[in-house]
Amino acid sequence: MPFNKKLLLTLVLLATLFTTHGVRAQVTVPDTVKCGIYITSIHNIDFKAKEYTIDLWLWLKYKNRSFDFLTNLEIPQAKTVTKSFSTIDTSGPVAYLLMKLQCVMKDEWATENFPFDRQKLRFSVENSQFDSSKLVFSADTFGKHFDPRFTLRKWKIDSLDIKTGTKVYETNFGDTSIKKARTAYSTYKVKLGINRNAMGLFWKMFLGMYLSFLIAFMCFFIHTDSIDSRFGLSVGALFAVVGNKYIVDSSLPESSTFTLVDTLHGITLLFILIIMIANSIVLKLAINKKADKVAKFDNIGAKVLMAVYILLNSYFIYRASHA
DSSP states (O other): OHHHHHHHHHHHHHHHHHHHHHHHHHOOOOEEEEEEEEEEEEEEEETTTTEEEEEEEEEEEESOTTOOHHHHEEOTTEEEEEEEEEEEEOSSSSEEEEEEEEEEEEOOOOOTTTTSOOEEEEEEEEESSSOTTTEEEEEOOSSOSBOTTTSBTTOEEEEEEEEEEEEEESSOTTOTTOOSSOEEEEEEEEEEEEEOOOHHHHHHHHHHHHHHHHHHHGGGGSOGGGHHHHHHHHHHHHHHHHHHHHHHHTTSOOOSSOOHHHHHHHHHHHHHHHHHHHHHHHHHHHHTTOHHHHHHHHHHHHHHHHHHHHHHHHHHHHHHHTO
16 A cells, blocks of 8 residues: 555656746747837927927847848828838847837827927837747837937927837737637837927917007006997907917817817916906996096006906916926
């Protein structure tokens, strides 16, 4: 009996060993592709079309010679991809591919705080031939990744994040050998945070609006003998602000959120409406021969209205510029 127990134990250990070895033999390790990027230019930032153009150098290092990145390089969200130069060195144990690309990228803009907006530009690389079980990217983080002198005019790059990951597609792309509608591909991702000194652009866009408000505000200093002029200035200023808003909106994409542009124009329209209501009150006082009350009402109304208007504008501009 002791001999049988030892024999049984030995057989169990051998079976376990062979089973474990077989399982390990079935596990395939994906090939690693080292990927790096150097951005030379970002231009043609188009808010209305929701796109921008990026020029860059892209290089890949890999051992598996079956990888064909010249044919199977995938850049998601790219509207167009133009290869102006490419070279490949396969003389060593590691293949080295270098490409110069120009990509027109589609992206969503954050316009809530425009023109004090901070944007995130996204660029990613995938291989359409092999999924993540056969190919994974690793980031080449050596050196700089963009030219700080010429990369982006009128904007400043304040952050750059490079990482790799896996992008899952809930489909088998028509491949019947894949039973589950789920395919994962390795991805190399670059995210650039950009901002700008927007005060010049701000005054360029909103100067007409503020001048219109000041024209309406002058009603408080016009004598009641020219009450028609007071109403005429208010109505003209109202239409001028509406026109300025249409001009600004024409350069921005449609948004369902209430942006800084909407807020400042809305406040200005509301205050011009208040000025028109004040003119109506002044007209009623003038008809009732209350000249002393008219002067007092204009004096107090002008001071309160201007103070509140400046305070509200300062608050929303400060909040947007420090968001």
